[in-house]
Amino acid sequence: MTKPRILAAFAMTLIIPVAAMAAPQFFNIIDGSPLNFDDAMEEGRDTEAVKHFLETGENVYNEDPEILPEAEELYAGMCSGCHGHYAEGKIGPGLNDAYWTYPGNETDVGLFSTLYGGATGQMGPMWGSLTLDEMLRTMAWVRHLYTGDPKDASWLTDEQKAGFTPFQPKSSGEDQS
Ligand code: HEC
Numbered sequence: 001m002t003k004p005r006i007l008a009a010f011a012m013t014l015i016i017p018v019a020a021m022a023a024p025q026f027f028n029i030i031d032g033s034p035l036n037f038d039d040a041m042e043e044g045r046d047t048e049a050v051k052h053f054l055e056t057g058e059n060v061y062n063e064d065p066e067i068l069p070e071a072e073e074l075y076a077g078m079c080s081g082c083h084g085h086y087a088e089g090k091i092g093p094g095l096n097d098a099y100w101t102y103p104g105n106e107t108d109v110g111l112f113s114t115l116y117g118g119a120t121g122q123m124g125p126m127w128g129s130l131t132l133d134e135m136l137r138t139m140a141w142v143r144h145l146y147t148g149d150p151k152d153a154s155w156l157t158d159e160q161k162a163g164f165t166p167f168q169p170k171s172s173g174e175d176q177s
Pocket residue numbers: 075078079080081082083091092093095099100101102103105111114115119120121122123124126138142
């Protein structure tokens with residue numbers, strides 16, 4: 001009588017690791033059409049970080065402080081005009097808190113999909129302007145700018161939440177006082 005249960009348990013041990021390893025799927029955040037990255041720039045599409053991300057959905061640059069200066073520059077050149085220097089929001093929404101118009105952006109797979117495929121209006125697709133590798137670096141900067149409670153940052157693992165220091169924009173009072 002216990003046999004089916006044992007078999008089921010055995011099957012689960014086989015199925016779960018396979019499911020956990022499945023490569024993430026990417027969809028346009030507005031119309032849900034699949035993104036396959038055929039249009040991505042030649043350059044920067046085969047880096048270790050990109051390969052790892054497309055296989056696992058994990059952005060290794062989130063854990064790599066060395067890329068932050070370059071990531072900051074990419075963000076300043078490509079995003080800050082619309083989203084604000086500290087991603088506090090301007091003509092585009094703030095990107096430094098836990099509220100997202102598109103909840104998919106709570107994950108790095110979703111954020112990558114928004115950058116690659118764009119959203120509505122002024123938020124055009126970035127596939128012609130940034131390499132896939134640069135998108136991952138820019139994303140690491142956006143995550144770095146997060147000012148909220150790490151507990152609400154669902155893109156962080158529990159371990160990352162424990163170690164995350166919310167970004168503190170330089171207070172404008174600094175120069176004046
Ligand atoms: C020309 C202005 C402009 C530029 C440049 C721009 N954005 Fe946007 N972005 C917008 C606007 C406007 C929206 C709102 C679109 C919508 O709601 O569909 C938006 C939406 C977004 C969203 C969705 C936010 C949410 O709450 O779900 C993300 C993420 C985002 N932008 C990231 C970026 C990043 C990163 C860059 C730089 C690589 C960038 N954007 C460049 C104007 C811009």
